[in-house]
Amino acid sequence: MTEPGGLPQSGEALLFLTDEQLRKGIEAMFFAYRGFTADPDRILDGLDYGRAHHRALHFVNRLPGTTVNNLLAVLGVTKQSLNRVLRRLIADGLVDSRVGRADRRERHLYLTEAGRALERRLSAAQRARMRAAYRAAGHEAVAGFRMVLEAMMDDDIRQQYLALRDQRG
Amino acid sequence: MTEPGGLPQSGEALLFLTDEQLRKGIEAMFFAYRGFTADPDRILDGLDYGRAHHRALHFVNRLPGTTVNNLLAVLGVTKQSLNRVLRRLIADGLVDSRVGRADRRERHLYLTEAGRALERRLSAAQRARMRAAYRAAGHEAVAGFRMVLEAMMDDDIRQQYLALRDQRG
DNA sequence: TTGGAATGTCAACAAGACTGACGTAAAGCC
DNA sequence: GGCTTTACGTCAGTCTTGTTGACATTCCAA
Numbered sequence: 001m002t003e004p005g006g007l008p009q010s011g012e013a014l015l016f017l018t019d020e021q022l023r024k025g026i027e028a029m030f031f032a033y034r035g036f037t038a039d040p041d042r043i044l045d046g047l048d049y050g051r052a053h054h055r056a057l058h059f060v061n062r063l064p065g066t067t068v069n070n071l072l073a074v075l076g077v078t079k080q081s082l083n084r085v086l087r088r089l090i091a092d093g094l095v096d097s098r099v100g101r102a103d104r105r106e107r108h109l110y111l112t113e114a115g116r117a118l119e120r121r122l123s124a125a126q127r128a129r130m131r132a133a134y135r136a137a138g139h140e141a142v143a144g145f146r147m148v149l150e151a152m153m154d155d156d157i158r159q160q161y162l163a164l165r166d167q168r169g
Numbered sequence: 170m171t172e173p174g175g176l177p178q179s180g181e182a183l184l185f186l187t188d189e190q191l192r193k194g195i196e197a198m199f200f201a202y203r204g205f206t207a208d209p210d211r212i213l214d215g216l217d218y219g220r221a222h223h224r225a226l227h228f229v230n231r232l233p234g235t236t237v238n239n240l241l242a243v244l245g246v247t248k249q250s251l252n253r254v255l256r257r258l259i260a261d262g263l264v265d266s267r268v269g270r271a272d273r274r275e276r277h278l279y280l281t282e283a284g285r286a287l288e289r290r291l292s293a294a295q296r297a298r299m300r301a302a303y304r305a306a307g308h309e310a311v312a313g314f315r316m317v318l319e320a321m322m323d324d325d326i327r328q329q330y331l332a333l334r335d336q337r338g
Numbered sequence: 339t340t341g342g343a344a345t346g347t348c349a350a351c352a353a354g355a356c357t358g359a360c361g362t363a364a365a366g367c368c
Numbered sequence: 369g370g371c372t373t374t375a376c377g378t379c380a381g382t383c384t385t386g387t388t389g390a391c392a393t394t395c396c397a398a
Contacts, residue, residue: 015308022296023231024334025303025315026205030224031330032318033202034245036195050384055199062192068345076203081386083346105344105395127191133320134194135184137313142184144306144313146194149201151302161200165193219353237376250355252377274364274375343396349389356383365374 039125047118052077052085057111057119060095062164065108067100074160094118208294216287221246221254226280226288229264231333234277236269243329263287 040054059074060066068086072079086109089095094115100106111119134142153161209223228243229235237255241248255278258264263284269275280288303311322330 015304015311017300017303019296021311022299022303023292025299025311026292026295027231027330027333028315028318029202029205031326032321033198034326035322036198038323052385062196077385078387079345080347080388084385087346103344103396105393107345123192123195126195127188129321130191130194131186133317134186134191136320137316139184140309141313141316142190142194144310145317146197147306147310148302148314149197151305152201152298153204154207157200157203161196164196221354238374246354247356248376249357249378253354256377269375272365272375274362276376339398341396341398344394346393347391350387352387353385354383355385357381358379360379361377363375363377365372367372368370 035129036126039129040122043122043125049088052081053089054122056082056085056089057094057115058123060109061111061116061119061123064110067106067108069106071109074164076157089115204298205295208298209291212291212294218257221250222258223291225251225254225258226263226284227292229278230280230285230288230292233279236275236277238275240278243333245326258284 037051041051044050044054055075056071059071063070063074066074068079068082072082075082086095086097090097092114093112096110096112096115097107098110100108137145150158150161206220210220213219213223224244225240228240232239232243235243237248237251241251244251255264255266259266261283262281265279265281265284266276267279269277306314319327319330
């Protein structure tokens, strides 16, 4: 499993990647994702919402006026699954669903004031952890972190991410 | 992305972190995790196993002879939840459960040859993606990636991770 | 006008997490 | 030897979040 016989090569820097190093990265990813979701999860727990609600709130906030179909693509779930979550958020007055003007079949989604308030609370918690991690790791580590994550995405997902990343930001 | 206004960037601290930057990191984490699990998920799908089985196989492989209790702590699930998964793996002959010699209440877990074969197949797929991402991002990015992830973990989880990380490797 | 696309709903189901309760066996302690 | 604790397994039930499949509605576009 270690690089056989002849020398490893690479575009960037003749990276020598042992299975050990890769394994550490895999386990780091696994454990870090738990931390990544821990703070919002705690908040959601008390409110009787789940991670799926957080994700919906996050992307409706990020993409105000997005259609249901577009949100499906971003979240990577079925419409039935999203619909259950969205229905609840709409019923609870966190999300506003407006019939499209150009195309009245479409529903455009917006956060209400209450929705924005919860989204802010959730993302503040998540950002606080991210900020602490960034501070602890330092400036260059942050750039590397993002580069590896972006390289790890599926190609089609990366396109979505990049469009999102560079819009307004 | 460019440092606005003035000053601060840093070696270790004094990182100037906008909410935009943090948000990009959060979304990168979200999308990258999908990629991270995509390849093993595809393999497992055809075998009628799930992500939970993969996690169990991974850590039994990593910690041969580990007890059920220890595995619970690493995975962060309840024993009922783990038991369902483990029972299946044992029944299917992928995991071997041996009564402890010093303490006969304990069960020590090992992969069988078939278990090792599946674990190798899964981790080979996951490592391939990680390797590609590392190569694309370059040597320094890898170090930064790991630093940020480690800083993002909960404290108690990080202890487990570090113990695991530095053992034998 | 008709076909197809976008949305939504109902029903059924499964994985994988959870809690709570209980049983058994073994170990540890007084 | 007896009592308590620990480790493990299991039964039963619940919840969230994902899945398919079927079907209705609305409405754009050819």
